[in-house]
Amino acid sequence: MPSALYLVPADAQEFWRSWTSGPVGALYLHVPFCLRKCAYCDFASCATPHQAPLMHDYARSLHAMVRQVGEYGLLDSLATAYIGGGTPTMLAPHDLGNLAAAVQRYGAIRELSCEANPESLTPDHLAALRDGGATRISLGVQSFIDEELRVLGRVHTGQKAREALQASVASGLRVSCDLMGATPRQTPQSFAYSIEQAIWLGVGHLSIYPLIIEEGTPFYAAVESGHMAQPSEDSEADAMLAAQRILTAQGFSRYEVASYSRPGEVCLHNLAYWNGTPYLGFGVAAASMVDAAGYEVLRQLMPQLPRNASAAARLRLSCTSSATEIAEAYGDVEALKFEIESLTAREAAAEDLMLAARTTFGIGRELQERAYEAIGREAVDATIDDLCERGLLKQVASGAYVPTQQGWLLGNEVYGALWDLASDN
Ligand code: SF4
Numbered sequence: 001m002p003s004a005l006y007l008v009p010a011d012a013q014e015f016w017r018s019w020t021s022g023p024v025g026a027l028y029l030h031v032p033f034c035l036r037k038c039a040y041c042d043f044a045s046c047a048t049p050h051q052a053p054l055m056h057d058y059a060r061s062l063h064a065m066v067r068q069v070g071e072y073g074l075l076d077s078l079a080t081a082y083i084g085g086g087t088p089t090m091l092a093p094h095d096l097g098n099l100a101a102a103v104q105r106y107g108a109i110r111e112l113s114c115e116a117n118p119e120s121l122t123p124d125h126l127a128a129l130r131d132g133g134a135t136r137i138s139l140g141v142q143s144f145i146d147e148e149l150r151v152l153g154r155v156h157t158g159q160k161a162r163e164a165l166q167a168s169v170a171s172g173l174r175v176s177c178d179l180m181g182a183t184p185r186q187t188p189q190s191f192a193y194s195i196e197q198a199i200w201l202g203v204g205h206l207s208i209y210p211l212i213i214e215e216g217t218p219f220y221a222a223v224e225s226g227h228m229a230q231p232s233e234d235s236e237a238d239a240m241l242a243a244q245r246i247l248t249a250q251g252f253s254r255y256e257v258a259s260y261s262r263p264g265e266v267c268l269h270n271l272a273y274w275n276g277t278p279y280l281g282f283g284v285a286a287a288s289m290v291d292a293a294g295y296e297v298l299r300q301l302m303p304q305l306p307r308n309a310s311a312a313a314r315l316r317l318s319c320t321s322s323a324t325e326i327a328e329a330y331g332d333v334e335a336l337k338f339e340i341e342s343l344t345a346r347e348a349a350a351e352d353l354m355l356a357a358r359t360t361f362g363i364g365r366e367l368q369e370r371a372y373e374a375i376g377r378e379a380v381d382a383t384i385d386d387l388c389e390r391g392l393l394k395q396v397a398s399g400a401y402v403p404t405q406q407g408w409l410l411g412n413e414v415y416g417a418l419w420d421l422a423s424d425n
Pocket residue numbers: 033034036037038041042043045085086087117140
C-alpha cells in the first residue's frame with residue numbers, strides 16, 4: 001500500500017525530479033562518537049566513554065545550528081535528513097530525539113533516517129526517534145557471526161544484532177542494515193547466513209560493502225606487516241555477486257552499487273547524493289554541496305566563508321572543526337571552520353554523470369542534455385559510446401544509459417572514464 005513513507009524506486013527518482021528547488025534538499029548531521037574504534041574504520045569517529053558530557057554539549061550545539069539555519073530559511077525546501085556517524089545512539093535518547101524533532105520543524109520532510117549500532121540502541125532511543133519524527137533506522141550490523149565481529153573489532157555480538165533489528169522492526173520505523181563482505185574468517189556460507197538473517201528479521205533495505213583496507217587503520221598495519229591478507233578483487237566480486245543472487249531471489253532490487261531495497265524502501269536521502277541535489281551537513285567532517293547561489297546564501301549566515309572568487313558552479317564544504325570546537329560553538333555556525341572545494345560547471349557535470357552511473361537509474365536524458373551543455377556533445381557521446389562498446393554501459397528504453405552487470409563490478413573503470421570528462425584535454 002503506497003503511502004507518504006513508502007516509495008517504489010521509480011517514484012524515488014521522480015520524487016527528486018519534482019523537488020521544489022531551493023538552497024538545499026537534504027540535511028546530514030554527523031555524530032562522531034563510538035564506544036570503540038573498529039579495526040577497519042577510517043570514518044570521522046572517535047572512541048568516547050559512555051555518557052561523556054561532551055556528547056550532550058555536542059548534540060545541543062548541533063540542535064541549535066539546525067534551528068539557526070532553519071530560522072534563516074535555508075531549510076525551507078528540505079525533503080530528507082540523515083543523522084549519521086559514528087554512532088548516533090551513543091547520544092542519550094532525549095538528545096537524539098530532540099535532534100530529530102529539530103529537523104522535522106523545517107521544510108517538508110519525507111524521510112528522516114538515523115544510524116544506530118546494536119550495542120548502544122535501546123528501546124528509549126527507538127521511542128525518542130519515533131516521537132521526534134524519524135521514519136527510518138539504519139543499523140551497522142556487518143555480520144551475525146561472533147568470530148567475524150570480533151576480528152572486525154565490533155563491540156556487539158550476533159545475538160545483540162538480532163535483538164536490535166527485531167526491536168527496530170517492531171518499532172514501526174523502516175529498517176535498513178549494513179553488512180560487510182570479503183572480511184577475515186568469513187566464508188561464502190557465513191556471508192549468506194548473515195544476509196538471510198537480516199532478511200528473516202524483516203529489514204526492507206540493505207547496504208552491502210566489501211571490506212576495504214584503508215590507510216591508517218589497524219587492518220592496514222596488519223596487511224603491511226604481513227599478518228593479514230589483503231582481500232582479493234575476486235573475493236570482493238564473489239561477495240557482491242552472492243549478495244545480489246540471494247537478495248534478488250528474496251524480492252530485493254539493487255538500485256545502487258551497494259544498496260538493495262524491497263519495493264518502496266529506497267533511501268531517498270542517499271539518492272540525493274547521487275543525483276546532484278544540494279545538501280547541507282553539520283558536525284565533524286560533515287560535507288555540504290551547494291551551487292553558487294546557495295553558497296551566497298550560506299555566506300550571509302557564515303561570513304567566515306571566503307568569497308567564491310573563481311565563480312565556481314558548485315562548491316563542496318567539509319567541516320574541519322573538532323567535536324569539542326563544535327560543542328563549544330553553542331550553535332553558532334559563524335564559529336565553524338571549513339575546507340572548500342570548488343568545481344567548474346564542466347567538473348560538476350562530469351561529477352553528476354559519474355554519480356548517476358552508480359545507480360541503476362543511470363544517466364537519464366535530462367542529465368545527458370546538461371552534460372552536453374557544460375562539456376560538449378561530442379566528448380560526452382564519445383565517452384558513453386566507448387563505455388557501451390566495452391560492455392560497461394547500455395542504453396535502456398527510456399534513453400538512459402545504465403551500468404551493465406560488468407559495469408557494476410568494474411565500477412571504477414566507468415567512474416574514471418566519466419570523470420575524465422571534467423578536464424578538456
Ligand atoms: S561503529 Fe562505525 S563509525 Fe564507529 S568505529 Fe565502527 S565502523 Fe567506525
